[in-house]
Amino acid sequence: MTEINIKPSHGKGRSCVITRRACFSASHRYWLPELSPDDNAAYFGSCALAPGHGHNYELIVSMAGELDANGMVLNLSDVKKAIRSEVTAQLDFRFLNEAWPEFDLSNPEGCLPTTEALTQIIWKRLQSHLPLVALRLYEQPSLWADYLGNAMDTYLTIRTHFAAAHRLARQELSQEENEKIYGKCARPNGHGHNYLVDITVRGMIDNRTGMLCNLSSLQSLVDDLIVETFDHTFLNKDIPYFRNCVPTAENIALHIADRLTNPISAIGASLHKIRLQESPNNAAEVYAEVPRLEINPKTLNEMATH
Ligand SMILES: [Zn+2]
Ligand SMILES: [Zn+2]
Numbered sequence: 001m002t003e004i005n006i007k008p009s010h011g012k013g014r015s016c017v018i019t020r021r022a023c024f025s026a027s028h029r030y031w032l033p034e035l036s037p038d039d040n041a042a043y044f045g046s047c048a049l050a051p052g053h054g055h056n057y058e059l060i061v062s063m064a065g066e067l068d069a070n071g072m073v074l075n076l077s078d079v080k081k082a083i084r085s086e087v088t089a090q091l092d093f094r095f096l097n098e099a100w101p102e103f104d105l106s107n108p109e110g111c112l113p114t115t116e117a118l119t120q121i122i123w124k125r126l127q128s129h130l131p132l133v134a135l136r137l138y139e140q141p142s143l144w145a146d147y148l149g150n151a152m153d154t155y156l157t158i159r160t161h162f163a164a165a166h167r168l169a170r171q172e173l174s175q176e177e178n179e180k181i182y183g184k185c186a187r188p189n190g191h192g193h194n195y196l197v198d199i200t201v202r203g204m205i206d207n208r209t210g211m212l213c214n215l216s217s218l219q220s221l222v223d224d225l226i227v228e229t230f231d232h233t234f235l236n237k238d239i240p241y242f243r244n245c246v247p248t249a250e251n252i253a254l255h256i257a258d259r260l261t262n263p264i265s266a267i268g269a270s271l272h273k274i275r276l277q278e279s280p281n282n283a284a285e286v287y288a289e290v291p292r293l294e295i296n297p298k299t300l301n302e303m304a305t306h
Contacts, residue, residue: 010067010068010069010070010071011066011067011071013066014066014067015064015065015066015067015073016064016065016066016067016073017062017063017064017073017133018062018063018064018073018074018076018079019060019061019062019063020060020061020063020076020079020080020083021058021059021060021061022058022059022061022080022083022084022087022088023056023057023058023059023088024056024057024059024087024088024091024092024093025054025055025056025057025092025093026054026055026057026091026092026093026094026095026096026099027052027053027054027055027094027095027096028047028052028053028054028055028095028096028097028112028113029047029048029049029050029051029052029053029095029097030043030044030047030048030112030114030209031044031048031050031105031112032105032112032208032209033105033106043209043214043216044216045216047215052095052097055139055140056140057091057118057137057138057139058137058138059083059087059088059122059135059136059137059138060135060136060137060138061079061083061126061130061132061135062132062133062134062135062136063079063130063131063132063133064131064133065131073131074130074131079130082126082129082130083126083130086122086125086126086129087122087125087126096113096118097112097113099113100113100121102117102121103117109207111205111206111207111208111209111210112208112209112210112211113210114205114209114210114211114215115137115139115143115144115145115156116145116147116154116156116205116210116211116212117205117210117211118137118145119135119136119137119145119146119147119154120147120151120154120205122135122137123135123147123149127149132149133148133149134146134147134148135147135148141159142158142159142160143156143157143158143159144156144157145157145212146200151204151205152204153202153203153204154202154203154204154205154212155200155201155202155272156200156201156212156213156215156218156269157198157199157200157201158198158199158218158219158222159196159197159198159199160196160197160199160222160223160226160227161194161195161196161197161227162194162195162197162226162227162230162231162232163192163193163194163195163231163232164192164193164195164230164231164232164233164234164235165190165191165192165233165234165235166185166190166191166192166193166234166235166236166242166247167185167186167187167188167189167190167191167236167247168181168182168185168186168246168247168248169182169186169246170246171244175188190234190236193278193279195230195252195276195277195278196276196277197222197226197256197274197275197276197277198273198274198275198276198277199218199222199226199256199260199271199273199274200271200272200273200274200275201213201218201264201269201270201271201272202269202270202271202272202289203268203269203270212269213264213267213268213269214267214268217267218264218267218269221260221263221264221267222260225259225260225263226256226259226260229259235247235252239255241255242255248284249276249278249282249283249284250284250286252276252284253274253275253276253284253285253286254274254286256274256276256286257271257274257286257288260274260288261288270288270289271288271289272287272288272289273285273286273287273288274286274288
Protein backbone atom coordinates (compact mmCIF):
# COMPACT_ATOMS: atom_id res chain seq x y z
CA MET A 1 0.00 0.00 0.00
CA THR A 2 1.42 3.40 -0.91
CA GLU A 3 1.86 5.80 1.93
CA ILE A 4 -0.14 9.01 1.56
CA ASN A 5 1.97 12.06 2.14
CA ILE A 6 -0.13 14.27 4.38
CA LYS A 7 2.64 16.74 5.14
CA PRO A 8 1.21 20.23 4.47
CA SER A 9 2.95 22.17 1.72
CA HIS A 10 2.17 25.69 2.87
CA GLY A 11 4.51 28.17 1.24
CA LYS A 12 6.73 25.41 -0.15
CA GLY A 13 9.72 26.60 1.84
CA ARG A 14 9.38 30.25 0.90
CA SER A 15 9.31 32.89 3.57
CA CYS A 16 6.80 35.59 4.21
CA VAL A 17 6.80 38.92 6.09
CA ILE A 18 4.00 39.54 8.57
CA THR A 19 3.20 42.70 10.53
CA ARG A 20 1.47 43.36 13.80
CA ARG A 21 0.36 46.76 15.09
CA ALA A 22 0.23 47.72 18.77
CA CYS A 23 -0.57 51.02 20.47
CA PHE A 24 0.37 52.61 23.76
CA SER A 25 0.06 56.04 25.34
CA ALA A 26 2.97 57.45 27.30
CA SER A 27 4.55 60.70 28.42
CA HIS A 28 8.14 61.91 28.32
CA ARG A 29 10.30 64.96 28.89
CA TYR A 30 13.49 65.99 27.11
CA TRP A 31 15.74 67.34 29.86
CA LEU A 32 19.40 66.52 30.49
CA PRO A 33 20.58 67.06 34.10
CA GLU A 34 24.06 68.14 32.95
CA LEU A 35 22.66 71.08 30.96
CA SER A 36 21.45 74.41 32.39
CA PRO A 37 17.71 75.23 32.19
CA ASP A 38 18.49 77.71 29.40
CA ASP A 39 20.47 75.15 27.41
CA ASN A 40 17.75 72.52 27.86
CA ALA A 41 15.13 75.00 26.64
CA ALA A 42 17.33 76.08 23.72
CA TYR A 43 18.10 72.52 22.66
CA PHE A 44 14.77 70.78 23.22
CA GLY A 45 12.25 73.64 22.86
CA SER A 46 8.82 72.93 24.35
CA CYS A 47 9.77 69.24 24.80
CA ALA A 48 11.84 70.47 27.78
CA LEU A 49 8.79 71.87 29.63
CA ALA A 50 8.00 70.33 33.04
CA PRO A 51 6.47 67.95 33.88
CA GLY A 52 6.43 66.56 30.33
CA HIS A 53 3.87 65.80 27.65
CA GLY A 54 2.39 62.70 26.05
CA HIS A 55 1.79 60.89 22.79
CA ASN A 56 -0.37 58.10 21.46
CA TYR A 57 2.32 55.84 20.04
CA GLU A 58 1.70 53.30 17.32
CA LEU A 59 4.19 50.46 16.86
CA ILE A 60 4.38 48.36 13.69
CA VAL A 61 6.37 45.14 14.07
CA SER A 62 7.48 43.31 10.89
CA MET A 63 8.63 39.70 11.17
CA ALA A 64 9.72 37.13 8.61
CA GLY A 65 9.94 33.37 8.39
CA GLU A 66 8.81 30.24 6.61
CA LEU A 67 5.24 29.05 7.00
CA ASP A 68 4.56 26.32 9.57
CA ALA A 69 2.19 23.37 9.20
CA ASN A 70 -0.69 25.67 10.13
CA GLY A 71 0.08 28.03 7.25
CA MET A 72 1.47 30.76 9.51
CA VAL A 73 4.87 32.36 10.05
CA LEU A 74 3.98 32.64 13.72
CA ASN A 75 0.84 32.20 15.73
CA LEU A 76 -0.50 35.75 16.02
CA SER A 77 -1.58 35.20 19.61
CA ASP A 78 2.08 34.46 20.52
CA VAL A 79 3.15 37.61 18.65
CA LYS A 80 0.54 39.64 20.49
CA LYS A 81 1.61 38.22 23.86
CA ALA A 82 5.32 38.94 23.22
CA ILE A 83 4.64 42.55 22.17
CA ARG A 84 2.36 43.06 25.15
CA SER A 85 4.64 41.56 27.78
CA GLU A 86 7.93 43.01 26.45
CA VAL A 87 6.68 46.44 25.32
CA THR A 88 3.16 47.77 25.70
CA ALA A 89 2.36 46.45 29.20
CA GLN A 90 5.59 48.09 30.41
CA LEU A 91 5.11 51.43 28.62
CA ASP A 92 1.37 52.07 28.41
CA PHE A 93 0.29 55.02 30.61
CA ARG A 94 3.88 55.39 31.91
CA PHE A 95 6.37 58.26 32.11
CA LEU A 96 8.97 56.90 29.67
CA ASN A 97 11.92 58.61 31.39
CA GLU A 98 11.26 56.33 34.38
CA ALA A 99 9.86 53.25 32.63
CA TRP A 100 13.06 51.55 31.46
CA PRO A 101 16.65 51.67 32.86
CA GLU A 102 17.90 52.64 29.36
CA PHE A 103 16.26 56.05 29.98
CA ASP A 104 17.70 56.59 33.47
CA LEU A 105 19.59 59.85 33.01
CA SER A 106 21.36 59.59 36.38
CA ASN A 107 23.28 56.78 34.70
CA PRO A 108 25.87 58.22 32.26
CA GLU A 109 24.76 55.60 29.72
CA GLY A 110 21.10 56.60 29.93
CA CYS A 111 19.50 58.51 27.06
CA LEU A 112 16.37 60.54 26.43
CA PRO A 113 13.26 58.57 25.39
CA THR A 114 13.07 59.90 21.83
CA THR A 115 11.09 58.08 19.15
CA GLU A 116 14.27 56.84 17.46
CA ALA A 117 15.89 55.66 20.73
CA LEU A 118 12.66 53.97 21.79
CA THR A 119 12.51 52.12 18.46
CA GLN A 120 16.07 50.78 18.90
CA ILE A 121 15.46 49.71 22.49
CA ILE A 122 12.14 48.03 21.60
CA TRP A 123 14.11 46.10 18.93
CA LYS A 124 16.66 44.93 21.52
CA ARG A 125 13.89 43.80 23.86
CA LEU A 126 11.84 42.01 21.19
CA GLN A 127 14.57 40.43 19.08
CA SER A 128 15.00 37.33 21.25
CA HIS A 129 11.23 36.71 21.16
CA LEU A 130 10.31 37.46 17.54
CA PRO A 131 12.05 37.12 14.12
CA LEU A 132 12.14 40.89 13.53
CA VAL A 133 12.92 42.43 10.14
CA ALA A 134 11.73 46.01 10.70
CA LEU A 135 10.14 48.21 13.33
CA ARG A 136 8.28 51.45 12.82
CA LEU A 137 7.19 53.65 15.70
CA TYR A 138 4.84 56.59 15.16
CA GLU A 139 5.00 59.25 17.85
CA GLN A 140 2.25 61.04 15.94
CA PRO A 141 1.02 60.85 12.35
CA SER A 142 3.65 63.42 11.32
CA LEU A 143 6.69 61.89 13.08
CA TRP A 144 7.97 58.32 13.03
CA ALA A 145 11.17 56.26 13.26
CA ASP A 146 12.15 53.14 11.31
CA TYR A 147 14.77 50.64 12.45
CA LEU A 148 16.02 47.53 10.66
CA GLY A 149 18.42 46.23 13.30
CA ASN A 150 21.58 48.04 12.17
CA ALA A 151 22.79 50.56 14.77
CA MET A 152 24.48 52.62 12.03
CA ASP A 153 21.18 53.23 10.26
CA THR A 154 18.20 54.62 12.07
CA TYR A 155 15.62 56.50 10.05
CA LEU A 156 13.46 59.38 11.21
CA THR A 157 10.66 60.85 9.11
CA ILE A 158 8.78 64.09 9.56
CA ARG A 159 5.72 64.94 7.52
CA THR A 160 4.76 68.46 6.53
CA HIS A 161 2.50 70.09 3.95
CA PHE A 162 2.14 73.13 1.75
CA ALA A 163 -0.41 74.39 -0.75
CA ALA A 164 0.78 75.59 -4.14
CA ALA A 165 -0.33 76.10 -7.73
CA HIS A 166 1.48 74.95 -10.84
CA ARG A 167 1.11 74.51 -14.57
CA LEU A 168 2.71 71.63 -16.46
CA ALA A 169 3.96 72.88 -19.81
CA ARG A 170 7.26 73.09 -21.68
CA GLN A 171 7.98 76.61 -22.86
CA GLU A 172 9.29 75.49 -26.25
CA LEU A 173 6.07 73.66 -27.12
CA SER A 174 2.69 74.98 -28.30
CA GLN A 175 -0.39 74.87 -26.08
CA GLU A 176 -1.76 72.04 -28.19
CA GLU A 177 1.45 70.00 -27.87
CA ASN A 178 1.58 70.62 -24.13
CA GLU A 179 -2.03 69.47 -23.69
CA LYS A 180 -1.19 66.30 -25.58
CA ILE A 181 1.55 65.54 -23.01
CA TYR A 182 0.17 66.99 -19.79
CA GLY A 183 -3.62 66.99 -20.41
CA LYS A 184 -5.64 69.38 -18.22
CA CYS A 185 -2.48 70.09 -16.18
CA ALA A 186 -1.30 72.26 -19.11
CA ARG A 187 -4.27 74.68 -18.98
CA PRO A 188 -2.88 78.22 -19.17
CA ASN A 189 -3.83 79.55 -15.72
CA GLY A 190 -2.68 76.63 -13.61
CA HIS A 191 -4.30 74.67 -10.77
CA GLY A 192 -3.35 73.79 -7.21
CA HIS A 193 -2.63 70.95 -4.79
CA ASN A 194 -2.25 70.43 -1.08
CA TYR A 195 1.14 68.75 -1.12
CA LEU A 196 2.20 66.35 1.63
CA VAL A 197 5.96 65.95 2.04
CA ASP A 198 7.69 63.19 4.02
CA ILE A 199 11.34 63.96 4.79
CA THR A 200 13.34 60.90 5.91
CA VAL A 201 16.78 61.34 7.45
CA ARG A 202 19.24 58.58 8.31
CA GLY A 203 22.06 58.38 10.81
CA MET A 204 23.29 57.12 14.16
CA ILE A 205 21.63 57.96 17.43
CA ASP A 206 23.53 60.13 19.91
CA ASN A 207 24.21 58.05 23.07
CA ARG A 208 22.98 60.78 25.39
CA THR A 209 20.28 62.79 23.59
CA GLY A 210 18.87 59.66 21.94
CA MET A 211 18.50 61.78 18.81
CA LEU A 212 19.53 61.16 15.26
CA CYS A 213 19.81 64.94 14.87
CA ASN A 214 18.30 67.85 16.74
CA LEU A 215 14.60 67.61 15.99
CA SER A 216 13.90 71.35 16.42
CA SER A 217 16.74 72.14 13.98
CA LEU A 218 15.38 69.65 11.45
CA GLN A 219 11.87 71.05 11.84
CA SER A 220 13.17 74.62 11.36
CA LEU A 221 15.10 73.66 8.21
CA VAL A 222 11.99 72.07 6.72
CA ASP A 223 9.78 75.02 7.75
CA ASP A 224 12.19 77.65 6.41
CA LEU A 225 13.49 75.96 3.26
CA ILE A 226 10.35 74.16 2.12
CA VAL A 227 7.11 75.30 3.75
CA GLU A 228 7.85 79.05 3.96
CA THR A 229 9.36 79.02 0.48
CA PHE A 230 6.66 77.05 -1.37
CA ASP A 231 3.45 77.58 0.58
CA HIS A 232 0.79 79.65 -1.24
CA THR A 233 2.96 80.22 -4.31
CA PHE A 234 2.51 79.67 -8.02
CA LEU A 235 5.54 77.42 -8.37
CA ASN A 236 6.26 78.23 -12.06
CA LYS A 237 6.46 81.97 -11.40
CA ASP A 238 7.44 82.40 -7.76
CA ILE A 239 10.20 79.78 -7.47
CA PRO A 240 13.13 80.69 -9.75
CA TYR A 241 14.11 77.01 -10.16
CA PHE A 242 10.78 76.25 -11.86
CA ARG A 243 11.01 79.05 -14.42
CA ASN A 244 12.90 76.66 -16.67
CA CYS A 245 11.93 73.33 -15.13
CA VAL A 246 8.42 71.86 -15.31
CA PRO A 247 7.14 71.52 -11.71
CA THR A 248 5.95 67.92 -11.92
CA ALA A 249 5.71 66.00 -8.63
CA GLU A 250 9.01 64.33 -9.57
CA ASN A 251 10.80 67.64 -10.16
CA ILE A 252 9.40 69.19 -6.98
CA ALA A 253 10.58 66.17 -4.95
CA LEU A 254 14.06 66.41 -6.53
CA HIS A 255 14.26 70.15 -5.87
CA ILE A 256 13.23 69.64 -2.23
CA ALA A 257 15.97 67.00 -1.91
CA ASP A 258 18.52 69.43 -3.44
CA ARG A 259 17.51 72.21 -1.06
CA LEU A 260 17.71 69.99 2.04
CA THR A 261 20.72 67.72 1.43
CA ASN A 262 23.51 70.06 2.60
CA PRO A 263 21.64 71.76 5.47
CA ILE A 264 20.68 68.32 6.85
CA SER A 265 24.32 67.13 6.65
CA ALA A 266 25.26 70.27 8.58
CA ILE A 267 23.07 69.18 11.52
CA GLY A 268 24.67 65.71 11.54
CA ALA A 269 22.24 63.49 9.58
CA SER A 270 21.89 62.36 5.96
CA LEU A 271 18.84 63.10 3.88
CA HIS A 272 17.66 59.63 2.86
CA LYS A 273 14.36 60.10 1.06
CA ILE A 274 11.77 62.66 0.00
CA ARG A 275 8.25 61.50 -0.67
CA LEU A 276 5.96 64.10 -2.19
CA GLN A 277 2.28 63.29 -2.36
CA GLU A 278 0.48 65.53 -4.80
CA SER A 279 -2.99 64.03 -4.43
CA PRO A 280 -4.45 60.87 -2.89
CA ASN A 281 -3.75 59.23 -6.25
CA ASN A 282 -0.16 60.17 -7.03
CA ALA A 283 3.16 60.57 -5.26
CA ALA A 284 6.85 60.77 -6.17
CA GLU A 285 9.77 59.39 -4.13
CA VAL A 286 13.39 60.44 -4.40
CA TYR A 287 16.23 58.58 -2.70
CA ALA A 288 18.66 61.37 -2.00
CA GLU A 289 21.78 59.51 -0.95
CA VAL A 290 24.45 58.77 -3.53
CA PRO A 291 25.21 55.03 -3.30
CA ARG A 292 28.50 54.49 -1.49
CA LEU A 293 31.36 53.15 -3.58
CA GLU A 294 31.69 49.40 -3.22
CA ILE A 295 35.31 48.95 -2.22
CA ASN A 296 35.95 45.38 -1.05
CA PRO A 297 38.91 42.97 -1.36
CA LYS A 298 37.56 41.56 -4.63
CA THR A 299 37.41 44.94 -6.37
CA LEU A 300 40.83 45.85 -4.97
CA ASN A 301 42.27 42.60 -6.41
CA GLU A 302 40.77 43.40 -9.79
CA MET A 303 42.26 46.87 -9.67
CA ALA A 304 45.68 45.43 -8.75
CA THR A 305 45.85 43.07 -11.74
CA HIS A 306 45.09 45.72 -14.37
ZN1 LIG B 1 7.23 64.28 22.72
ZN1 LIG C 1 -1.12 69.36 -10.73
